[in-house]
Amino acid sequence: MTIIRNCINMGASPIQTLREDAPMNQPRISPRVPLIAAVLGAAACLAFAAPARAQEKVLNLYSARHYQTDEALYANFTKATGIRINRVEADDAGILARLKAEGAASPADVILLVDAARLWRGEQDGLFQPMKSAVVERRVPAQFRGADTGQGPQWIGISTRARVVVYDKARVKPEQVDTYEELAAPALKGQVCIRSGSHPYNLSLFGSMLERLGPQRTEAWLKGVVDNLARPPRGGDTDQIRGVAAGECAVAVTNTYYFARLMQSGSAADRDLVARVGVVFPEQAGAGTHVNISGAAVARNAKNREAAQQFIEYLTGDDAQRMLADGNNEYPVVPGVRTENPALAALGRFKSETVPVARVGANTAAVQQMLDRVGFR
Numbered sequence: 001m002t003i004i005r006n007c008i009n010m011g012a013s014p015i016q017t018l019r020e021d022a023p024m025n026q027p028r029i030s031p032r033v034p035l036i037a038a039v040l041g042a043a044a045c046l047a048f049a050a051p052a053r054a055q056e057k058v059l060n061l062y063s064a065r066h067y068q069t070d071e072a073l074y075a076n077f078t079k080a081t082g083i084r085i086n087r088v089e090a091d092d093a094g095i096l097a098r099l100k101a102e103g104a105a106s107p108a109d110v111i112l113l114v115d116a117a118r119l120w121r122g123e124q125d126g127l128f129q130p131m132k133s134a135v136v137e138r139r140v141p142a143q144f145r146g147a148d149t150g151q152g153p154q155w156i157g158i159s160t161r162a163r164v165v166v167y168d169k170a171r172v173k174p175e176q177v178d179t180y181e182e183l184a185a186p187a188l189k190g191q192v193c194i195r196s197g198s199h200p201y202n203l204s205l206f207g208s209m210l211e212r213l214g215p216q217r218t219e220a221w222l223k224g225v226v227d228n229l230a231r232p233p234r235g236g237d238t239d240q241i242r243g244v245a246a247g248e249c250a251v252a253v254t255n256t257y258y259f260a261r262l263m264q265s266g267s268a269a270d271r272d273l274v275a276r277v278g279v280v281f282p283e284q285a286g287a288g289t290h291v292n293i294s295g296a297a298v299a300r301n302a303k304n305r306e307a308a309q310q311f312i313e314y315l316t317g318d319d320a321q322r323m324l325a326d327g328n329n330e331y332p333v334v335p336g337v338r339t340e341n342p343a344l345a346a347l348g349r350f351k352s353e354t355v356p357v358a359r360v361g362a363n364t365a366a367v368q369q370m371l372d373r374v375g376f377r
């Protein structure tokens with residue numbers, strides 16, 4: 001009875017399909033998604049009801065990534081291994097909620113999420129299992145893996161993105177914003193735009209600040225940023241960049257790929273906007289710019305454990321790394337992998353922070369309490 005109810009839920013549950021991360025040239029709502037969900041739901045039910053077709057190897061993937069280039073990434077894996085990938089796409093919160101609701105009956109084998117704060121949350125909620133892999137240890141720097149549980153980390157970075165400051169070239173000099181701490185400087189009163197403090201991208205940035213500055217200085221800094229806001233936090237990172245271009249704010253915070261997207265936009269207005277806005281990689285003279293990840297995890301109740309590991313190891317290969325990074329204007333997590341992305345090349349090389357993303361994730365709970373205290377919505 002439980003199984004049947006789960007089956008019905010799987011096929012019929014409305015999946016969140018709003019794509020905060022969607023490239024601008026793609027529809028934000030994917031019409032494919034409900035169909036995939038229905039098919040996968042039905043497939044899972046068939047698997048429960050009758051033995052699977054003999055020897056067909058499958059991998060059930062829950063992904064918060066949703067870029068066209070990822071299609072080729074999956075197709076290449078199937079070609080190389082014969083393992084068919086069933087995919088459920090939803091946003092990160094939707095995937096975490098779904099895994100919780102499905103519990104032990106979940107068909108998920110591998111989960112792809114964006115941001116260390118969310119990966120850490122999934123680990124805390126017991127949704128993943130550790131994975132020990134010599135390939136991953138060799139390819140992915142320890143800084144970008146979850147904390148080692150003794151049986152390996154519970155999640156592994158597959159691409160990186162930097163959190164940078166953009167500014168109005170007419171009103172601000174880059175040296176005014178070349179540290180994150182300067183976002184709280186009195187000179188920028190009423191001029192800073194940033195999305196919600198509680199969004200994972202900001203929780204992670206602030207978690208990194210907490211690691212570096214300690215609790216007192218971090219909370220004072222957060223209070224200073226709130227005092228400097230040009231408007232109450234709203235919208236995504238791209239909206240903050242647009243706010244700078246429109247003169248509503250002089251300074252804003254964004255992940256690199258959003259800016260790179262605008263740089264490569266087909267719209268002349270977007271490219272015009274980019275020309276008015278400068279970009280700074282903060283902390284180049286200090287700790288380095290805050291860098292986050294998108295990452296992969298083996299699901300707690302994975303039925304295809306071996307295929308799951310094979311897939312995650314595949315994602316760390318040179319070709320997969322290039323596709324993962326270029327598809328969303330991100331950076332490869334594996335050192336030395338070359339990409340060809342004119343926008344990222346134009347943004348240039350930069351020094352990254354070295355704080356482990358696992359520490360950043362673990363700090364986000366304390367950060368949320370600070371945000372509540374200083375009224376950073």
Ligand code: FE2
Nearest residue numbers: 020021114255
């Ligand atoms: Fe994003």
